[in-house]
Amino acid sequence: MNETPGAEATHVPRQENSHDRSEELLSAALRYAEDQHWDVVPGTWTETGDGAGAQRCSCGDAACRAPGAHPARRDWQAAATSGPTTVRRMWAKHPRAAVLLPTGRAFDVVDVAEDAGCLALARLERERTEPGPVAATPDRRIHFFVLPGATAKVLEGLHALGYVSPAALDLGVRGEGGWVAAPPTRFGTSGSVQWVRRPTVSNTWLPDVADLISTLAYACGRERIAARRR
Template sequence: MFIVEETIPGTGAAQIPNQRGTSLLGTAVRYAEERHWDVVPGTWLEAVDGVHRCSCGDAACAAPGAHPSRPDWASQATGSATVARRMWQKRPTASILLPTGRTFDAVSVPETAGFLALARMERLGLTPGPVTLTPDRRMEFFVLPGASVKVPDLVRRLGWSPSSLDLTVLGEGTYVAAPPTRFGFRGAVQWACRPTPANRWLPDAEELVSPLAYACGRDR
C-alpha cells in the first residue's frame, strides 16, 4: 500500500514525503542491512562557481550526481553493511545506486502511468513492492529478478506490442538510483511506496504487468 501524505492537486495521487537531510551513509547501510540489497556509491555533486555539477566533470551530464562513477561499478557493489559504511565514509556525498538483476529487477514507467497503476493495483487488492519516483518523472516498480526475460512476452499476451508502450525493465547490468540520491538541481529520488515489512517479499512481474501495461496504454 502506498503512503498518502498529501494529495497532488488534480491527480488524487500520493505526495511523497520530503526526504531532504537524510544521511546517504546511514541510508545505504540500512538498505544493505535491512533489505539485503547490494549497494554501490555513484557520482556526487560538487559546487563549481556556485553551481552544483556532477563529479564526472561533464557539464551536460544527463543524471548529475546519480550514475556510476567507474566502469567496474557492478563488481564494487556490496550487500555488506560494514563494507557499505566504509565506502560512504570515504565519500559521504556519493549517490546510492542499487544494481538490478540481483535481488530485484525494476519495471520503469512514466510517473502519470505509475500513479494510475498504483491506484488500479489498490482496487485489485495487489500489493506492490517498493516503488521509486525519480526527478525525471519515472516510477520504478521493484519486482523479483527475471522480469527482463518475462515482461515482453507477458505484454504481448495482453494484446500490446512491447515497443508501443513506454515500459522498460531494468535487469542485470543496470541499476536504479535510490532515495535520497539527488539529480543535480532537479531534486531527489523519493519513495512512492516505501520499503516496509509488508512488501519485503517482492511481487513477480506477472502480478503487476497487467495494471502497468494498461496504465501505460492509457498514458500514450
C-alpha cells in the first residue's frame, strides 16, 4: 500500500487482552497464598458503563468510592483463604476480581499519605531499618505491612512522642476485620496498586511497628506542616 509522503501514521492504542489481565490477577493471588502464606479473597471489578471509556464498579453503586477494589460479598472474611485450589476456583468464577488481603491475620497495615510515606522510606533507608513490604495505591496512600497487633503499639508509640491520636497525623492502622487491595488491583480508571518494596520468598519477615512508628510519625508530621503552608 502506498503512503502519502510526509503523512503521519495514525497511532492505534493497544487494547488490553482481558485473558492476560485475568491471568495476571490469578497469578498474583496464588503468589500471595503460596509464597507468603497470606489469605486472599476476590473483590469487585470494573465494568464498561455508558459512554466511551466509562467504567463502573460491579457492585452497582454509581457513587462507589473504590470502584473495582473492595469486598464483593458480606462473608468475605470467612471466604478468604491461602489454599491454592480454592483460590483458583474463586478466580475462575470471577476472573477480573480485585485481589484483596485481609488484615489482622498474617499482618497489619499502617496507612499514610504518599509524601509522608516516601519521606519515611528515605529516612528508614538512611537509618538502615528494614521496613518490610510496602505498597502504593492510586489514591496516593502508602501501605506499610507490619506484624499483627499494630493498633495498640501505634497508640502507645504516638502518645510517648506527644501526639494525641493517629488521626492528627493522617495515619491509619488496618487490623482485624480490615482489608487492603493488593497489586495488581486497579481502582477504577485511577491506576493500579503497586509494590514499592515487593514481598518475596526471601523477604517473608515483617517488622514490628514499634520499630517504625517514630519515623512514620516524624514524616507524617512534616507532611501535615507542609500541607498547611501550601
